[in-house]
Amino acid sequence: xxxxxxxxxxxxxxxxxxxxxxxxxxxxxxxxxxxxxxxxxxxxxxxxxxxxxxxxxxxxxxxxxxxxxxxxxxxxxxxxxxxxxxxxxxxxxxxxxxxxxxxxxxxxxxxxxxxxxxxxxxxxxxxxxxxxxxxxxxxxxxxxxxxxxxxxxxxxxxxxxxxxxxxxxxxxxxxxxxxxxxxxxxx
DNA sequence: AGTTGGATGGTCT
DNA sequence: GACCATCCAACTG
Numbered sequence: 001x002x003x004x005x006x007x008x009x010x011x012x013x014x015x016x017x018x019x020x021x022x023x024x025x026x027x028x029x030x031x032x033x034x035x036x037x038x039x040x041x042x043x044x045x046x047x048x049x050x051x052x053x054x055x056x057x058x059x060x061x062x063x064x065x066x067x068x069x070x071x072x073x074x075x076x077x078x079x080x081x082x083x084x085x086x087x088x089x090x091x092x093x094x095x096x097x098x099x100x101x102x103x104x105x106x107x108x109x110x111x112x113x114x115x116x117x118x119x120x121x122x123x124x125x126x127x128x129x130x131x132x133x134x135x136x137x138x139x140x141x142x143x144x145x146x147x148x149x150x151x152x153x154x155x156x157x158x159x160x161x162x163x164x165x166x167x168x169x170x171x172x173x174x175x176x177x178x179x180x181x182x183x184x185x186x187x
Numbered sequence: 188a189g190t191t192g193g194a195t196g197g198t199c200t
Numbered sequence: 201g202a203c204c205a206t207c208c209a210a211c212t213g
Binding site for chain 3: 006013014015037039040041042043047060062078095098110111112113138155156157158160182
């Protein structure tokens, strides 16, 4: 499990840095709501709005450790790959084989991969992730589960934000989790 | 095992 | 018209 915090309009790494726009409007609303955007023309990324209305903060879900549903995640990722423009039968077979070999803990180990594995796209923006009846939701840790140790490091891919913001340790992950993305972080 | 570059389209100045 | 809160294949050694 791995997330990144984006703390408001003053955070020059955040989509909220331009103020309220059509894309980021949901960030200015109530917390617990999904904000899904498209990066690099092909990858969806899931955020959870985290602060009361008026404060445009959110958490980017960068990686998740699958506890169940691995087969469904493999199917969802294969379907998403199927939307690529060139798809001959050989390429599809190769994708299926690669996904079958991919360890379960790596099925959602990246922000784009989380959305591919859970079949999340921009149409999910606005969904209430705290409503137990939502198809997509977050749930509290089980009563028997121990509180995990959290490690922190700089956020990924935000060099454009400049010295003041780029290396703040707002990338957070469960220590020793097999399901994290990108560069290792301290701990 | 580490590096490089292509894919691909929405968003903002 | 530039820039991405990315992923993966195809190289190098």
